[in-house]
Amino acid sequence: METETVIKAVDLTKKFGNFTAVDNISFEVNKGEIFGFLGANGAGKTTAMRMLCGLSKPTSGVANIAGFDVYTETEKIKSHIGYMSQKFSLYEDLTIAENINFFGGIYGLSDKELKEQSNSLIEKLDLSKNANKLVGELPLGWKQKLAFSVAIIHKPSIVFLDEPTGGVDPITRRQFWDMIYDAAESGITIFITTHYMDEAEYCNRVSMMVDGKIAALDSPSNLKEQYGAATMDDVFYYLARQAKRS
Amino acid sequence: MQDLIVNNVSKSFNKGKVKALVDVSFSVEKGELFGIIGPDGAGKTTLFRILTTLLLADEGMATVNGSDVIIDYKAIRNNVGYMPGKFSLYQDLTVEENLVFFASIFNTTVEENYKLIEDIYVQLEPFKNRRAGKLSGGMKQKLALCCALIHRPAVLFLDEPTTGVDAVSRKEFWEMLKRLKKEGITILVSTPYMDEANLCERIALIQKGEILSIDTPNNITEQYPDKLLAVKSDNMSLLLKDLRKNENVKSAFSFGEYHHISFVDGFKNDPMQSDLFGANNHTNISMKPIAATVEDCFIHLMSKHEVNGN
Amino acid sequence: MEQLIIFIKKEFKHVFRDNKTLLMLFGLPIAQIILFGFALTNEIKNSKIVVCDYAQDISSIQITERIASSKNFEIKKTIFDKEQIEESFREGDVKLVVVFPANFHKDLNHFNTAQIQVIADASDPNTASTLTSYINNIVRGYQQELNMTSMGSIKIVPEIRMLYNPELKGSTNFVPGVMALVLLLVCVLMTSVSIVKEKEKGTMEILLVSPMNPFTVIIAKAVPYFFLSLVNLTLILLMSIYLLDMPMNGSMVLLYFVSSILILCALSLGLLISNVTETQESAMLITLMGMLLPVIMFSGFMFPLENMPVPLQVISNIVPSKWYYIIVKSIMIKGLGIMSIWKEVLILSLMTSGLLIVSLKNFNIRLQ
Structure with a gap:
């Protein structure tokens, strides 16, 4: 089976004045892959992710997202990716149905598609009784599941998830991952950051950023083997301790 | 005090x-x-x-x-x-x-x-x-x-x-x-x-x-009521689905590189031997008994609470 | 006491490290004064006027020519009947009418004195007063020239009539209003935002859980903004007096004393607003909506209170800036002392103490 590359970064760099936030990172992510993007606070994850989403222009280097260039084709990139973060996801003062319609509309879904998607989504999440409830009234876990579904409503090739499960209860957290697996199986590439090390294990491949560079990139089992560690937690701890900047 | x-x-x-x-x-x-x-x-x-x-x-x-x-x-x-x-x-x-x-x-x-x-x-x-x-x-x-x-x-x-x-x-x-x-x-x-x-x-x-x-x-x-097994195979997501289909499996949740599973009462067969995984052919299956973690307990108590609550 | 000092120091650091706060504190008053000052002192060019000439003699024609050659005026037409004056104004673009009575030149020659009538549309009082003063200048100039050539002392008396707004709220009347507006707005805004910011950032939680008396927090918040407001007041006064030629006929000490009362009043209002809001944005919104409109509407410097319906006049009595406006006008323009304005000062003081008590009582010692 031919693997298709959907994210390709070569020597990607971002400097803020004298400070090199992201320092020559190169990696590829394949279609349908679940790619864990780990690193300590301040290692440069957020900056790198912003460049990949077309929100921030790299200082140098090359990056292709879903076949589009991050320098010149940011608008196209934006219509081919989905994005969800722990902090902002949905409008709390709109109902579930209104949120779905709004975000679907933004991504240019036709009325018919929107209706179909919206119905199947509400059914899948078992929210039919609550479709007219305000999102703000939902428990956090539900909000995050709904936000994820909305982020992939336009069937993007890649979805960027920035700490999507922070503070979510253990059962809902796992249900969230079930949804990630389903999305990956349908061909959506998952690019995810997390502070839960057990979640790193769920990824096909994991990269570890330290001081703006990618210090390690491999499958969780290979990483554990390579660093002689029992858990991903130990791998992370070992690598992150080597950070020099604070 | x-x-x-x-x-x-x-x-x-x-x-x-x-x-x-x-x-x-x-x-x-x-x-x-x-x-x-x-x-x-x-x-x-x-x-x-x-x-x-x-x-x-x-x-x-x-x-x-x-x-x-x-x-x-x-x-x-x-x-x-x-x-x-x-x-x-x-x-x-x-x-x-x-x-x-x-x-x-x-x-x-x-x-x-x-x-x-x-x-x-x-x-x-x-x-x-x-x-x-x-x-x-x-x-x-x-x-x-x-x-x-x-x-x-x-x-x-x-x-x-x-x-x-x-x-x-x-x-x-x-x-x-x-x-x-x-x-x-x-x-x-x-x-x-x-x-x-x-x-x-x-x-x-x-x-x-x-x-x-x-x-x-x-x-x-220690108060976790069931025996727990950690299971893994090459296709973890399919494995989880198959485990959940099995009627002898009481709960199955992913925990890092393993799935943790417990069995319904009265399941006497040796889980190592029995056909847990349905019709799919899973490769590189490995299983080991493990002690429950706090997160296992939390999930257990949370599910129990919700059943009682409803 | 030491707690209080260190807290006050901290507040000053917040102010001087935040450009936005500094801008609000000093930029707003400067902008307001310049804005109003500019609007007031701005020269008016090419205003359309009408000349109503019953005389049609040499003097009336000479004066009319001078008016016509001034860059300030453009004579739209000359009429010969008073009945047409109203009509001219109704056409809209005419700002002023100059009326020469019959026998204008004769009166000047025989009695050494004559009258002209200047009728201005005072619905825009600033323009009206500026324009009439232009006419006055031109007439006076003409009069001087005549006196130099001839022997006698000729006098032309312009009789000025303001249409639509006979009282003519003039330029000097604005400044006390702007002072009230700026002091109230800036001070309420700063106080409420600085307290709500602590709530928003979560530092209020820590302050409340500390042994510090909540009143210390309030005093520590009030002291810096009180002094900054006094600095602000000084800035406004300097600009008003030197830039806008505002008179200062009364006691400076009295003015600062009364302003301090208004600042205290504003601090209490700010505190009150911070009690009921959770975010900086809503604090700002409430301040702007709750302060700007009543102050502009009911202080009397923009819209004459006498012309308002009675219910609105009654409401205006509870707006502190109305009383401050009256007091400042009395001190600065009329040069009155405390004996003449003690009633207004008392009312303002009572309002301030009332607000202070209510806001202190409502200050939460817990989060809800």
């Missing part, structure tokens, strides 16, 4: 629509490191605010360091240290200015209790003229801890000190708490990270405002 007593405390918001705490009771011994473990929205912050005299409970009573949280709130405010969940220092003041400021509002000086914070503050010293807003997450949290400790409180309340902080800083933080415990300070700490439960002496698992269980982490994991 008990430094903290909580009796049947309930609190709701929005005229009773949102129940934040339901009949919560527990107590903490002097010098104990007590953990409140639960996800966001479980009621942890409300509980902390009631105990730090910032909110009034609807029902029930609580005492901190021998003082009632309502009547003697002034006494409590003299004796406790509090680090709210959100980074709550002045971002436009420098590290040193923050520390001096908080020392003075607690009627003390940095010098007076410097010994207590010395271990932590030496790491901050190189940045003492940096504005707090420009510190990294780990450093901010250390500064916040210093500010909460500067008056040598009898009881320390730490509301989700490790949320959003990376694994390295989290480990360092728990090391600091262990050292503080030796100073005889009672510490109440909350966290959504189940793996941090083992670092506490005793824990309360809390979900939807109700306490699911209170005990030492060991006792809680």
Whole structure:
């Protein structure tokens, strides 16, 4: 089976004045892959992710997202990716149905598609009784599941998830991952950051950023083997301790 | 002696629509490191605010360091240290200015209790003229801890000190708490990270405002009722689906590189031998019996609670 | 006490480290004064006027020519009947009518004195007063020239009539209003935002859990903004007096004393607003909506209170800036002392103490 590359970064760099936030990172992510993007606070994850989403222009280097260039084709990139973060996801003062319609509309879904998607989504999440409830009234876990579904409503090739499960209860957290697996199986590439090390294990491949560079990139089992560690937690701890900047 | 007593405390918001705490009771011994473990929205912050005299409970009573949280709130405010969940220092003041400021509002000086914070503050010293807003997450949290400790409180309340902080800083933080415990300070700490439960002496698992269980982490994991197996194969997501289809499997949840499964009562077959995995051919299956973790227990208690609740 | 000092120091640091706060504190008053000052002192060019000439003699024609050659005026037409004056104004673009009575030149020659009538549309009082003063200048100039050539002392008396707004609220009347507006707005905004900011950032939680008396927090918040407001007041006064030629006929000490009362009043209002809001944005919104409109509407410097319906006049009595406006006008323009304005000062003081008590009582010692 031919693997298709959907994210390709070569020597990607971002400097803020004298400070090199992201320092020559190169990696590829394949279609349908679940790619864990780990690193300590301040290692440069957020900056790198912003460049990949077309929100921030790299200082140098090359990056292709879903076949589009991050320098010149940011608008196209934006219509081919989905994005969800722990902090902002949905409008709390709109109902579930209104949120779905709004975000679907933004991504240019036709009325018919929107209706179909919206119905199947509400059914899948078992929210039919609550479709007219305000999102703000939902428990956090539900909000995050709904936000994820909305982020992939336009069937993007890649979805960027920035700490999507922070503070979510253990059962809902796992249900969230079930949804990630389903999305990956349908061909959506998952690019995810997390502070839960057990979640790193769920990824096909994991990269570890330290001081703006990618210090390690491999499958969780290979990483554990390579660093002689029992858990991903130990791998992370070992690598992150080597950070020099604070 | 008990430094903290909580009796049947309930609190709701929005005229009773949102129940934040339901009949919560527990107590903490002097010098104990007590953990409140639960996800966001479980009621942890409300509980902390009631105990730090910032909110009034609807029902029930609580005492901190021998003082009632309502009547003697002034006494409590003299004796406790509090680090709210959100980074709550002045971002436009420098590290040193923050520390001096908080020392003075607690009627003390940095010098007076410097010994207590010395271990932590030496790491901050190189940045003492940096504005707090420009510190990294780990450093901010250390500064916040210093500010909460500067008056040598009898009881320390730490509301989700490790949320959003990376694994390295989290480990360092728990090391600091262990050292503080030796100073005889009672510490109440909350966290959504189940793996941090083992670092506490005793824990309360809390979900939807109700306490699911209170005990030492060991006792809680020992009370897990079922035998647990850790299973893995090459296709973990398919494996999980197949396991869940099997009627002998009571629960199946992913835990890092393994799935943890338990079986329905009366399942006598050796799971190693039996056909657990349905028609799909899984490759590289490996299975081992394991002890339950706090997270297994939390999931178990949470499911049980929900079944009873409905 | 030491707590208080360190807290006050902290507040000053917040102010001086935040460009936005500094801009609000000093930029707003400067902008307001310049804005109003500019609008007031701005020269008016090419205003359309009408000349109603019953005389049609040499003097009336000479004066008319001078008016026509001034860059300030453009004579739209000359009429010969008073009945047409109203009509001219109704056409809209005419700002002023100059009326020469019959026998204008004769009167000048025989009695050494004559009258002209200047009728201005005072619905825009600033323009009206500026324009009439232009006409006055031109007439006076003409009069001087005549006196130099001839022997006698000739006098032309312009009789000025203001249409639509006979009282003519003039330029000097604006400044006290702007002072009230700026002091109230800036001070309420700063106080409420600085307290709400502590709530928003979570620092209020820590302050409340500390042994610090909540009143210390309030005093520590009030002191810096009180002094900064006094600095602000000085800035406004300097600009008004030197830039806008505002008179200062009364006691400076009295003015500062009364302004201090208004500042205290504003601090209490700010505190009150911070009690009921949770975010900086809503504090700002409430301040702007709750302060700007009543102050502009009911202080009397923009819209004459006498012309308002009675219910609105009654409401205006509870707006502190109305009383401050009256007091400042009395001190600065009329040069009156405390004996003449003690009633207004008393009312303002009572309002301030009332607000202060209510806001202190409502200050939460807990989060809810």
